[in-house]
Amino acid sequence: MQGVLRRRPIVPVAQTRRPFWPDTKSLIERQAVAPIVGSFIIAALIGDGPAALAQLWASDQAVLDASERQDLARVAQFYSVQQRDRRETKYAYVGILKEILYAKALEDTALDDQFRDELREDPNAISVLAVSEFARRLGYPRFADVEQNPLRLLAELPLPLFITTCHHEFLEHALANTGTATKRPVAEILYWDPALESIPSIYDSEPDYRPTVNRPLVYHLFGRDAYPESLVLTEDDHLDCLVKLSELRGQVNVSNPQAKARNIPTEVRTALSTHALLLLGYDVYGWDFRVLFRGLILGMASSRTTNPNVPRGICMQVDPSTRSAERNRRVKEHFEKYFARSQFDVYWGDELQCVSALRALWRGGG
Numbered sequence: 001m002q003g004v005l006r007r008r009p010i011v012p013v014a015q016t017r018r019p020f021w022p023d024t025k026s027l028i029e030r031q032a033v034a035p036i037v038g039s040f041i042i043a044a045l046i047g048d049g050p051a052a053l054a055q056l057w058a059s060d061q062a063v064l065d066a067s068e069r070q071d072l073a074r075v076a077q078f079y080s081v082q083q084r085d086r087r088e089t090k091y092a093y094v095g096i097l098k099e100i101l102y103a104k105a106l107e108d109t110a111l112d113d114q115f116r117d118e119l120r121e122d123p124n125a126i127s128v129l130a131v132s133e134f135a136r137r138l139g140y141p142r143f144a145d146v147e148q149n150p151l152r153l154l155a156e157l158p159l160p161l162f163i164t165t166c167h168h169e170f171l172e173h174a175l176a177n178t179g180t181a182t183k184r185p186v187a188e189i190l191y192w193d194p195a196l197e198s199i200p201s202i203y204d205s206e207p208d209y210r211p212t213v214n215r216p217l218v219y220h221l222f223g224r225d226a227y228p229e230s231l232v233l234t235e236d237d238h239l240d241c242l243v244k245l246s247e248l249r250g251q252v253n254v255s256n257p258q259a260k261a262r263n264i265p266t267e268v269r270t271a272l273s274t275h276a277l278l279l280l281g282y283d284v285y286g287w288d289f290r291v292l293f294r295g296l297i298l299g300m301a302s303s304r305t306t307n308p309n310v311p312r313g314i315c316m317q318v319d320p321s322t323r324s325a326e327r328n329r330r331v332k333e334h335f336e337k338y339f340a341r342s343q344f345d346v347y348w349g350d351e352l353q354c355v356s357a358l359r360a361l362w363r364g365g366g
Contacts, residue, residue, distance in 0.1 A: 020347075021311050024361040027276050028157055031213070032311070034271035035154055036297075037164040037171060038288065040281030040351050044141035044149075045170075046100045057096055073287040077235040086237065090228040097131045097225075105138050130226040132169035141170065149174070150280070150351040153359050155183070160211035161271055165222045165288045167231050172218050182214065189220045189230050191262040192237075192244040199227050203261035211267050219268050221292065238287045245295040264300070272301040276311035278358070279344075281351045284317075284335070298342060305343050313344040316354040 027033050043049045051070040057079070058069040068074045080089040105111060105119055119126075126134050135141070143149040154162075155174040164171055175185040186202050186209070202209050202217075211217035222241070223230030232241045248264055271277075277297065282289040297304075297313075304310050320331040336346050347354050 020314065020358060020361055021276055024358065025364075027311065028159065028358075028362045031158065031160055032275050033157070033159060033278060034275040035157075035159070035162050035278045035280055036292065037151075037154070037162060037166060038279075038281035038283075039166040039168075041141055041151060041166065041168070041170050044143070045135060045168075046097070047104070053096070053100075056100075057093070073233065073235045073238060076233045076237075080234050080236070086234060087229050090231045090233055093231070093233060094131055094225060094228045098126055098129075098134060101131070101134055101138060101140065102126060104140075108138075110142075111138065130169075130224075131167075132173070132225050135168070135170070136173055147356075148352065150355045152178070153352075153355045154280075156359060157362060158213045160213050160216045161219070161267055162216060163219045163221060163268065163271070165220075165232075165292055167220070167223055167225045169218075169224065169226070175216060175218070184215050185218050186211070186215060187218050187220060187224060187226075188265065189223055189227070190241070190244070190264065192223075192232065192241040193230075196223075196227070196230050197262065199230060201261040203265075207261075211265075217265065217267065219265065221296065222288065232288075232291075235287065238291050242291050242295040245291075245299055249300060269300060272297060273303060274310055277313035277344075278354075279313065279315040280354060281316065284315075284338075293342075305341075310343070313339075313342070314347050315339050315344050316347045316349065316351060318350050319348050 021027055024033075039050060042053070046053065050072045054072040054075045055069050057072075058064050058075045064075065064078060068078075076089055076093060079092065080086045083089060083092075102119065102123060106116060108116070129137075141149070143152075146152050151171050151174040155171070155178045162171055162175075169187060172185040172187055175183045188202055189196070189199065191197065191199070191201075220230075222232035225231070232238055279289075279293075282292070284293075304313070317335055320328050332346075332348065339346055349357075
């Protein structure tokens, strides 16, 4: 494997504003907050973010220019065209992540020596594991202090529903290890492609399942790494997902059990329409954010922008890192105006700060 990804842990950045809801504690205790979680944890997992992963994958693709090589969806799209197989592209992507974790584990002196020797002797053993499971066995993503893990802090909140565009199950792992009451998270996907029908749904085995704090639903909008074919990865995948979301807008009351299991769960629809939404860890220029925001949030819950009784959403954004203070001001002003049109406020700070502040308000009242 060519290229080395440098390790870059999550480090708090300056935060200038905390526009949480005036009744934050009440909203959380009434289970009326719905976190929507991006793939930011990938940086803590592999040592850098999606852009570095895209560059590594595109290292031998001379056709792509420098900016395209940092766009994971574009690199995946190019790869799928060259291979003429989108499914193979997703397995190749999963394979790259496993290679990164494997190489990292062999140099990790914190791992048990016997475990590292076993990895060296049988590297093919990881081929049957999902990325999330392999990482869990390695103890990744690893934080020196549990208080530095945003997902772990988020998991402490007494909420029954989490929506995520992350392919991996680190949120489920965090929920199952909160150290409080036992939580048994349930993972579910959006069936955005007919080829995914064979993937089991919780609603197949439990048609009457309802998310609870102790058995919360983690709704994977863009698939799970346990089923690589379910991943929304290429540009075409994102467009297909957007089309599927458009088709599902009017399908609310579905009586057929099979169709119901493949529809968007009622609890997800309700949360999008009535809950206080918290967007955590998104690049507003990324494909994942665009499909999520335009296709799911605004597409499925257009009434949010006109109903004064629905709490405003919050989108966490890291402070712009430009040199000019005036340009920083203009960038912030632009984003705040953009989100205000959709009844969203901006939290200026990183994921750890955002979740820490939210948890503090829940514990202390506010």
